[in-house]
Amino acid sequence: MxxxxxxxxxxxxxxxxxxxxxxxxxxxxxxxxxxxxxxxxxxxxxxxDVLDATALPTVNGPGPHSWWYRSEVAPGRDYDVGRGQGAGGSTAVNGAYFVRPRITDLRRWAAAGNPEWAPDRVLPVLARLERDVQFAGAPGHGGSGPVPVDRRAFAPSALAAAFSTAATARGHRALPDLNDLHALAGHGELPLNVQEGVRMxxxxxxxxxxxxxxxxxxxxxxxxxxxxxxxxxxxxxxxxxxxxxxxxxxxxxxxxxxxxxxxxxxxxxxxxxxxxxxxxxxxxxxxxxxxxASCSDHADLTVLAPLSSPLRPGGKDPLFSWALNWTAEGAGGSAGGAGGSADGVGGSEEGAGALEVLPMLRPFPVLAGAEEGSELPVIVALQGPTSRGQLSLDPANPESNPRVHYRHLESAVDRHRMREGVRTAVDLLASEELGTWVDTAAWDRSVFEEDQRLDDWMIEHLGTAVHLSxxxxxxxxxxxxxxxxxxxxxxxxxxxxxxxxxxxxxxxxxxxxxxxxxxxxxxxxxxxxxxx
CATH class of the missing domain: 3.50.50.60 (FAD/NAD(P)-binding domain)
Incomplete structure (x- = not known):
């Protein structure tokens, strides 16, 4: 050495x-x-399990390639957070989701006094690092970088196709490339850093x-x-x-x-x-x-809908292959991102209010909290939070893991937006397009109807996406x-x-x-x- x-x-x-x-x-x-x-x-x-792109090693607790720390996602709601360690870090144990930041992110960071992070400075780097299977040679994309990026790394999923059809029917546009920096709202196949089933x-x-x-x-x-x-x-x-x-x-x-x-x-x-x-x-x-002093992460939670019949357990099906993204401007925000605020709650900061719906395509009870194969889980994440958290030392034992207080959904704006995210997920799950899978007759959706009741439910089911920044x-x-x-x-x-x-x-x-x-x-x- x-x-x-x-x-x-x-x-x-x-x-x-x-x-x-x-x-x-x-x-x-x-x-x-x-x-x-x-x-x-x-x-x-x-x-x-680190190589297998269909596995999530961190859910099994601390191990050679993962470590955990105690956090608080909201006041009074403690939460254990797992992160990767070892070669590859969290890229070795995550869902192989490889989606670029949006152009609004880059513009916001550059405007904060960081001109090297402007889109024209960053896009060539994004192209250099990737080996895009579908878009190699397309403007803004690369075909010879170290990271394989593939939207069809796994066989097509009928369940993902049903979500896509349901989203289109509700006015969300289909996007061929979720790694287009300008693709702020829409749905499509997830770019995955997967090659021959291996999480790269x-x-x-x-x-x-x-x-x-x-x-x-x-x-x-x-x-x-x-x-x-x-x-x-x-x-x-x-x-x-x-x-x-x-x-x-x-x-x-x-x-x-x-x-x-x-x-x-x-x-x-x-x-x-x-x-x-x-x-x-x-x-x-x-x-x-x-x-x-002022960190942020994506608040997330899982909506569970009862299944008409069990999903195929495991195999080589991916956990994720499709996502829907859009921006909610405030209370009453629409799918297209234009929304007013009847009660004065809103926000105009660039990038705030982004939401994502990410269905799991096979049973994963440890992660979702569902019984094996009995419910269909859909993750809803607030991707553009206004709430800010804090990371601090334990003064009694500073060498121990610091404590993270996320303070998710602390702002009224974030609660309004997350409500929209949850209700959008519920609407997709209750659609006729998902009728083959979801037993709507057995599903009590009343908790999602009244704001205060839904707010209480969101805090009770709140998690974090492990995207601390x-x-x-x-x-x-x-x-x-x-x-x-x-x-x-x-x-x-x-x-x-x-x-x-x-x-x-x-x-x-x-x-x-x-x-x-x-x-x-x-x-x-x-x-x-x-x-x-």
Whole structure:
């Protein structure tokens, strides 16, 4: 192991693996990757459930490729959240959903003082990272990148086709490409990073192909405790490897440990709200109030409809292959996104109010809360929340996992929008197009009719999509609440970057797996190029 690499990358997940692979393309740059979980040296070294795109390993609890933390999705509603670890991070254990951020997301982030994130700067990077099966060669798409993107990775689903027909009948337009940045509203086949049934995580697509480079060293089961800082500069890290504590020096340190662990490491290193650090017995190095102060995620919940007959259990059917997206502007918002607010509740901020309906296409009782094969689950997610949460240290034990208070549906705007999402899902499930599957006669839908009763039901069934973002947001140094600049460089400390969804000003309006890969690719290019 190189004791003095040019760059230490902490984390080999959705963003860390692409970042390390790209910067190590420069043979003059020595790179050490430290990953808390396992790092297989061959594809066969990954467990079967990690490779299997029809499985979700995190639902089985903590394991070699997953870890869990305790959170609160709403006041009084505790919730356990599972995230990936090891090579590939959460891209190794998720639903293989690989949908780009929307153009509204990029414009919003750029307008917050981050011009490198404008659509014209980002689109070439998105094209470079993908190998799109359906749209290779089409404008804005790539056909030779490391990540396979396939909307037909599995056999066609009659159930997905029924949802599509029902959505079209209700005025939602069909979209051939959900990865068109301008596709803000509509439904279609989900882009999946799946090849021959394998979930192609970033460990497979980026890290393993680069591991024979002499300037790249990757260590698994290496738990970084803190960043070493001296004279206002990051000089290395303290890490536990094989039961021994090492202090490893480097020219630059890059935190790519995810939106929970990266801000946690910042705080353990003395970067964060000074008052909170002091209360936890930590010495403040940089008073950075924005660390963990205003994070966001997608609130979600599952609507269950009784089945007329059991779905085919498991097999090689995907969990997801179709989605409906649209924007609700406020109370009374329409499917097309134009909506008024009779009671004055609304919102005009760009990107707010995005909703998604995502049906599960086969039984998955552990995830959905349904009995085996007895109910059809449909996930409803608020993709453009206005509510903001907080990540904070446990002052009694700051080294333990931080606590995340999501505060989902805290705003009246979000509750109005989520009601629309739930009622849209119920309308689809109760449609004649779904009549072959759903036993509408046995389904009591009265809970969804009255607002207050529905609000109570939503809080009772509330979850989170595990898409945490904004725990160390990027922006100009003089902008309140920012922690890094647009290149991921931490304000107030030289030689330290954050490269993961922590730095997004807010959560993208689609699932962030593709955005995490984009972060690694784009920030590596900016670091190696002029100005970054």
């Amino acid at each position: 190189s004791r003095h690499p040019d760059v230490i990358v902490v984390g080999a997940g959705g963003a860390g693996a692409p970042f390390a692979a790209r910067i190590s393309e420069d043979p003059a740059c020595s790179v050490l990757v430290l990953e808390a979980g396992p790092v297989p040296s061959t594809p066969a070294g990954f467990p079967a 995580n970033t460990g497979l697509t980026y890290l393993l192909p680069a591991m024979d480079r002499p300037n790249l060293t990757v260590r698994g089961h290496a738990s970084v405790r803190r960043v070493l800082i001296s004279g206002g500069r990051a000089t290395g890290v303290e890490a536990e490897i094989e039961g021994r504590v090492h202090r490893i020096s480097a020219g630059e340190v890059v935190l790519a440990a995810g939106a929970v662990r990266s801000p946690h490491l910042l705080m353990l290193s003395g970067i964060g709200p000074a008052e909170d650090l002091t209360a936890a017995g930590l010495r403040p190095v940089v008073d950075s109030p924005g660390v963990g 904004g725990t160390a947001p990027m922006g100009p140094e003089d902008a309140p609440g920012t922690v890094t600049d647009q290149y991921g460089r931490v304000h107030g400390v030289q030689g330290l970057r954050v490269v993961d969804t922590s730095i997004l000003p807010d959560v993208p309006s689609r699932g962030p797996a593709a955005t995490a890969v984009l972060l690694g690719e784009h920030l590596a290019g900016l670091m190696l190029g002029a100005g970054g």
